Amino acid sequence: MASRSKLVRVLFQTSVRLSTPLRSYCSAPGQHSIIFRPRRALLFVAGNDERKICKIPTLDADCVVMDCEDAVAPSKKDEARKTVTRMLDEVDFGRTECAVRINSVDSGLADDDLLAILQAKNLPSAIVLPKVESVEEMQTFAANLNTAVAEIEVNPTFDLFAILESAKGLMNLQPILQEIVSLSDMSPFRLAALAFGSEDFAADIGASRTSEATELLYARQMVVLAAKAFGLQAIDYASVDFKDTESLKRQAEEGARFGFTGKVAIHPLQVPIIQQAFSPSPERVVWARGLIQAFQQHQQEGKGVFMYEGRMIDKPILLQAQNMVQSEAVEK
Amino acid sequence: MASRSKLVRVLFQTSVRLSTPLRSYCSAPGQHSIIFRPRRALLFVAGNDERKICKIPTLDADCVVMDCEDAVAPSKKDEARKTVTRMLDEVDFGRTECAVRINSVDSGLADDDLLAILQAKNLPSAIVLPKVESVEEMQTFAANLNTAVAEIEVNPTFDLFAILESAKGLMNLQPILQEIVSLSDMSPFRLAALAFGSEDFAADIGASRTSEATELLYARQMVVLAAKAFGLQAIDYASVDFKDTESLKRQAEEGARFGFTGKVAIHPLQVPIIQQAFSPSPERVVWARGLIQAFQQHQQEGKGVFMYEGRMIDKPILLQAQNMVQSEAVEK
Amino acid sequence: MASRSKLVRVLFQTSVRLSTPLRSYCSAPGQHSIIFRPRRALLFVAGNDERKICKIPTLDADCVVMDCEDAVAPSKKDEARKTVTRMLDEVDFGRTECAVRINSVDSGLADDDLLAILQAKNLPSAIVLPKVESVEEMQTFAANLNTAVAEIEVNPTFDLFAILESAKGLMNLQPILQEIVSLSDMSPFRLAALAFGSEDFAADIGASRTSEATELLYARQMVVLAAKAFGLQAIDYASVDFKDTESLKRQAEEGARFGFTGKVAIHPLQVPIIQQAFSPSPERVVWARGLIQAFQQHQQEGKGVFMYEGRMIDKPILLQAQNMVQSEAVEK
Structure with missing residues (x-):
């Protein structure tokens, strides 16, 4: 086993090293x-x-x-x-x-x-x-x-x-x-x-x-x-x-x-x-406020990803919620 | 004539050699x-x-x-x-x-x-x-x-x-x-x-x-x-x-x-x-089966491209037909 | 002021020089x-x-x-x-x-x-x-x-x-x-x-x-x-x-x-x-003829960009007008 494992890894790394790696287009994290x-x-x-x-x-x-x-x-x-x-x-x-x-x-x-x-x-x-x-x-x-x-x-x-x-x-x-x-x-x-x-x-x-x-x-x-x-x-x-x-x-x-x-x-x-x-509609703003609150709570507890209203929450969705709450604040 | 012909070819080949040739994106034949x-x-x-x-x-x-x-x-x-x-x-x-x-x-x-x-x-x-x-x-x-x-x-x-x-x-x-x-x-x-x-x-x-x-x-x-x-x-x-x-x-x-x-x-x-x-509809499956049969016949006769029901048949269409027949087999 | 200005320029030029500049795709002016x-x-x-x-x-x-x-x-x-x-x-x-x-x-x-x-x-x-x-x-x-x-x-x-x-x-x-x-x-x-x-x-x-x-x-x-x-x-x-x-x-x-x-x-x-x-419709052809005429007049007066019927006229629009007039000529 060990030798095949090693061989695969070496071959793999060589292949990656040899080919000019492609770059992703958008890299503005x-x-x-x-x-x-x-x-x-x-x-x-x-x-x-x-x-x-x-x-x-x-x-x-x-x-x-x-x-x-x-x-x-x-x-x-x-x-x-x-x-x-x-x-x-x-x-x-x-x-x-x-x-x-x-x-x-x-x-x-x-x-x-x-x-x-x-x-x-x-x-x-x-x-x-x-x-x-x-x-x-x-x-x-x-x-x-x-x-x-x-x-x-x-x-x-x-x-x-x-x-x-x-x-x-x-x-x-x-x-x-x-x-x-x-x-x-x-x-x-x-x-x-x-x-x-x-x-x-x-x-x-x-x-x-x-x-x-x-x-x-x-x-x-x-x-x-x-x-x-x-x-x-x-x-x-x-x-x-x-x-x-x-x-x-x-x-x-x-x-x-x-x-x-x-x-x-x-x-x-x-x-x-x-x-x-x-x-955003009033319902969406309520949703967004709740999500942001849940996020802050999970942050304090040191957790990363979390569920909110049956959905896995990641960065883009959090950002969307934050933008929604800010739009609504302007509306007043 | 001959000299112009030669000149064009040399110029053309030089131009191709000198410019870094562009590569097509998808080359997974x-x-x-x-x-x-x-x-x-x-x-x-x-x-x-x-x-x-x-x-x-x-x-x-x-x-x-x-x-x-x-x-x-x-x-x-x-x-x-x-x-x-x-x-x-x-x-x-x-x-x-x-x-x-x-x-x-x-x-x-x-x-x-x-x-x-x-x-x-x-x-x-x-x-x-x-x-x-x-x-x-x-x-x-x-x-x-x-x-x-x-x-x-x-x-x-x-x-x-x-x-x-x-x-x-x-x-x-x-x-x-x-x-x-x-x-x-x-x-x-x-x-x-x-x-x-x-x-x-x-x-x-x-x-x-x-x-x-x-x-x-x-x-x-x-x-x-x-x-x-x-x-x-x-x-x-x-x-x-x-x-x-x-x-x-x-x-x-x-x-x-x-x-x-x-x-x-x-x-x-x-x-x-x-x-x-x-x-695929039953009619399409009949069409696909006929096409595959015609293809096999032309293969045996050593011919390449061929006509089937008024249409020139090439690789992508043959592949489409083969996929269709396979889908239909699963359906049963 | 001067020193900051100079610094910014030098930094800017260095940055541009160092990074491999991207090229635009279509450069067929x-x-x-x-x-x-x-x-x-x-x-x-x-x-x-x-x-x-x-x-x-x-x-x-x-x-x-x-x-x-x-x-x-x-x-x-x-x-x-x-x-x-x-x-x-x-x-x-x-x-x-x-x-x-x-x-x-x-x-x-x-x-x-x-x-x-x-x-x-x-x-x-x-x-x-x-x-x-x-x-x-x-x-x-x-x-x-x-x-x-x-x-x-x-x-x-x-x-x-x-x-x-x-x-x-x-x-x-x-x-x-x-x-x-x-x-x-x-x-x-x-x-x-x-x-x-x-x-x-x-x-x-x-x-x-x-x-x-x-x-x-x-x-x-x-x-x-x-x-x-x-x-x-x-x-x-x-x-x-x-x-x-x-x-x-x-x-x-x-x-x-x-x-x-x-x-x-x-x-x-x-x-x-x-x-x-x-x-093109007859109205568009009239519009195009007028535009071309206005362009020629502005050319003679040595002006570049100009307004025509409330719109700023640039090269692509002029070209569009020229194509329109030519289509119409063929139509006859």
């Missing part, structure tokens, strides 16, 4: 334990529209995105940068988180956007980067952000929301995500969310948008899968017909069922509908 | 010609539930999976291991194949599961490994199994069913499969099936389960595609509401239409409904 | 600016059916594919090669583009197909390669085509349509596409289109075909995504029941909505229905 603040509705507003930005505090949105990109005509880019920077300092956004969408790396405008916005005393907590398509542009973005941050007194860390809105971006999603995670170690940002940009994506692949969005099913579910594999939030597409609140409700509820954690809003009327759809 | 035994219903039963295990032989299931993982509370793991090992030797399972689900590599319990179960005189024919997520854990599993097998007299080869039930597992599916195939050469297992674990997957990505399962469409079809690319069986998710036989029938028939070869059952009542849904 | 001729209906006809081939000029199809593969029995291969070669020279196909489907690399027949067809004075403008599954067979195809072209007087470049019709082919899609793009540089072809072969694919994964084609959704949308990421046309599956024109219309319109640019036809009756479904 730390990421999986992050609890992000709830971002159910991300309300976009043109960066040069001061009147609309000043109304934001009354809208009870989880997050506002002041836009320097597609909502701003090329001739207004500089005006937008200045307005956004001033608004960050002048407006009290209350419980609403402030994010800024800069222009894409490819546009050549992102660098100036970053330099301008980092002049604000109240820095935005998140940066939204559109049209993410390649590993190389993520390297450029990280370099630009490092340079811009080096010019200011404070030492911020931004949450990054990457918008995927092209075939190329989705095709490159895995290497892009690995690169971002690796760049994060040396840069003042951490990747927090993937957002799916439906209109640009549909134009890029030549698809026609429908209310059911079957044409986007593959792409949307790919974005959810990748986001969750890397421990990120997943933001669903903007429903552009803001008067059709019935469709919005249906689309938002579907997004929540698919695993998205939030959705882009392009009009204040959409905010409450979206936030309702992405809020 | 042998796998594609394997005919597996039919596994339409995989009936799961808690490993420590002796009463239920003893009833298995009366249920006419293709395969029973005695579970040491999620159906067994942490405090009962050792009891489950001992019961499973004893049941393997004491119960005559008749035509039903015996498989054992061990705990995940990540749990730290898989090693003891393997050591215990391999003490049985009647070894299970298949091992079910849950929560497969990374290349590294497959290396650990292979090492553990090699060690456990080295301790016993016989020299078994197990069929391995890998359960995919997380975003990370699906994101890493391709490298995981390549690694398993490469590890198989030096280890006492061959990968036979991929199973999709819907409940854990939905919890992991934060999706809400519906009866239509649109929220799982991308993941399920990815699992079918990967399984078939590597010549494996594909096992669809457990329908948890076992009293709703109408939904089960519909879900099982959809799974079969999608290309799954079987489905998890969690209650004896589900077995006949699932096995019916994954059985 | 040139491809993205190609305008292909419209190929809405690709009408397949058996290469040995002279009578049917002679009728092609009356059918107003965008593209005819004379088939040496599945439509031709093994014993008729040589007859098909000779007929196709003769038809290329004898028939005036008018506005209809001529393509030839050769046998798969794996069949061992592709080499002889190429040598025969390249004897025609009027070479086909496109070659259709079926059952594309691996990087290695693309290398063989390129080598064979280089050899065959070296034998003739002229110096053609063929558009290549690659048919994906197996699990393995889809699993390997990304490395296959990268390899084809890289081989194109030294070979007399450029990849122009990906086509999805539904019947062989369904047989390969063991799926049952339905009229709604949900069983193919993942695979079809993967093909569209990959095609568009590499700047290619995407050709949807053949609807085999050619008498059911209602289903065909519905299926063709869905394909167009998904982003496919054309569809395989297997019967002359299908051609007008398909070409209608893949033609």
